[in-house]
Amino acid sequence: MGKATDIQVTGVEVWFLPVHTRMPLKFGGETVTFVTCATSRVMVADAQGNTAEGWGQTPLSVTWVWPSTLGYEERHAAMKAMCVTVAEAWTTFDAEGHPLELGEDFVEGVLPGLLSLHNAEHGEKEPMPWLAALVCASVFDQAVHDAYGNLHGRDVYDTYDSEWMSRTLGDFLEPAAGADMDFSKLYPADFLAAQAPARLPAWHLVGGVDPLDESELTGDEPEDGHPVLLADWMRQDGLKCLKVKLRGNDAAWDYDRLVKVGGIATAEGADWLTADFNCMVTEPAYVNEILDRLRDDEPRLHGMLLYVEQPFPYDLEAERIDAHGVSARKPLFLDESAHDWKHVRLGRELGWSGVALKTCKTQSGALLSACWAKAHGMTLMVQDLTNPMLAQVPHCRLAAHVGTIMGVETNSMQFYPEASAPEAVVHPGLFRRREGCVDLGSLDGAGFGYRVEEIKRKLSAAECTFQR
Numbered sequence: 001m002g003k004a005t006d007i008q009v010t011g012v013e014v015w016f017l018p019v020h021t022r023m024p025l026k027f028g029g030e031t032v033t034f035v036t037c038a039t040s041r042v043m044v045a046d047a048q049g050n051t052a053e054g055w056g057q058t059p060l061s062v063t064w065v066w067p068s069t070l071g072y073e074e075r076h077a078a079m080k081a082m083c084v085t086v087a088e089a090w091t092t093f094d095a096e097g098h099p100l101e102l103g104e105d106f107v108e109g110v111l112p113g114l115l116s117l118h119n120a121e122h123g124e125k126e127p128m129p130w131l132a133a134l135v136c137a138s139v140f141d142q143a144v145h146d147a148y149g150n151l152h153g154r155d156v157y158d159t160y161d162s163e164w165m166s167r168t169l170g171d172f173l174e175p176a177a178g179a180d181m182d183f184s185k186l187y188p189a190d191f192l193a194a195q196a197p198a199r200l201p202a203w204h205l206v207g208g209v210d211p212l213d214e215s216e217l218t219g220d221e222p223e224d225g226h227p228v229l230l231a232d233w234m235r236q237d238g239l240k241c242l243k244v245k246l247r248g249n250d251a252a253w254d255y256d257r258l259v260k261v262g263g264i265a266t267a268e269g270a271d272w273l274t275a276d277f278n279c280m281v282t283e284p285a286y287v288n289e290i291l292d293r294l295r296d297d298e299p300r301l302h303g304m305l306l307y308v309e310q311p312f313p314y315d316l317e318a319e320r321i322d323a324h325g326v327s328a329r330k331p332l333f334l335d336e337s338a339h340d341w342k343h344v345r346l347g348r349e350l351g352w353s354g355v356a357l358k359t360c361k362t363q364s365g366a367l368l369s370a371c372w373a374k375a376h377g378m379t380l381m382v383q384d385l386t387n388p389m390l391a392q393v394p395h396c397r398l399a400a401h402v403g404t405i406m407g408v409e410t411n412s413m414q415f416y417p418e419a420s421a422p423e424a425v426v427h428p429g430l431f432r433r434r435e436g437c438v439d440l441g442s443l444d445g446a447g448f449g450y451r452v453e454e455i456k457r458k459l460s461a462a463e464c465t466f467q468r
């Protein structure tokens with residue numbers, strides 16, 4: 001039985017906004033200097049004929065979602081094409097409902113077929129991974145949530161309960177085997193913060209090719225008024241939390257990098273570190289030996305290491321690595337492998353203890369994964385995709401509402417600060433880290449609180465438009 005507040009998508013517009021990094025950013029075996037931000041405006045209507053629009057945005061982070069020997073542009077073009085395919089599919093998707101219900105039904109019932117069709121037509125060299133398809137879908141899923149809140153004049157985070165949803169979590173989630181958990185009377189609101197904080201500790205990304213001190217400068221660094229060296233970033237932004245990108249296939253380099261970053265961190269008064277191995281590790285012993293050596297030789301840095309992020313390969317089902325030994329040493333967080341709550345469930349069985357959520361895997365899916373994880377005692381983090389512009393808003397709002405182990409990772413101001421200049425006028429605390437935090441206090445009003453009408457961003461004609 002539906003509700004009078006239910007919506008249906010009636011139209012979609014798509015833009016692709018190019019962004020160039022001021023500093024290279026290393027992901028696994030590749031280095032990024034350019035990214036495209038897919039942007040969508042989605043129109044919705046309810047049964048009474050009331051209409052509204054909503055916005056979604058996410059970087060198409062090709063190297064993160066699709067590690068491959070294929071050329072960057074081949075993968076990039078494929079993801080842009082998939083965005084267009086997904087946009088059109090939303091305007092032929094006949095379902096009506098709450099945005100979480102619509103979003104999950106679309107991902108479960110429509111997206112697999114779109115991906116299969118895409119790969120049948122274009123995947124002769126290499127099929128597009130599911131994670132890449134999820135990222136393409138997320139830009140529209142976000143916009144549907146935003147539009148729903150706008151239609152009803154409500155913060156969308158006030159709508160994840162029985163007043164607005166026809167289905168409970170029991171219609172989407174199953175508990176772990178043997179768990180005493182009944183989702184049939186629960187809603188996402190039961191796992192969200194009653195009062196979300198307006199300020200969040202900000203995690204700074206120490207990229208794999210970032211210069212740490214003057215000895216690592218090459219002379220090619222930008223002179224644009226923004227810091228380059230780690231200590232300068234820490235002093236300017238008051239940073240207390242550093243995420244360290246590692247190689248995952250060079251233990252000596254990884255250990256030395258952690259120690260060098262840790263030395264700068266302690267000298268500048270940081271509190272926390274994390275280690276991100278970017279899915280490059282194939283044996284738990286690799287991580288265990290680094291953690292044990294750090295414990296024995298650098299106990300202070302070992303104590304500062306809050307958690308370890310995604311050492312092992314993306315495909316959790318194919319690469320069922322027993323991770324209990326790692327999580328016994330430090331909290332171990334799924335990231336790339338956490339496509340949905342089912343993968344989170346499998347990760348828990350394999351020994352992972354936490355989940356790093358991302359809105360680029362859809363707002364709907366992130367909320368369901370958060371609920372499943374919290375119901376089973378797993379801790380949460382919200383990790384960045386170097387989100388600029390509007391993409392920063394749902395990202396930070398998710399972190400504020402789900403309750404993370406410590407703040408939110410946010411690094412677009414490191415790699416392309418000028419990309420968000422129009423948004424930063426309206427939301428200055430969201431695009432500049434002060435006293436080690438980002439400030440969400442400017443987010444206000446319906447939907448995600450973007451305040452789009454105040455943001456003076458000029459968009460050219462949409463790349464494509466679809467109407468029901």
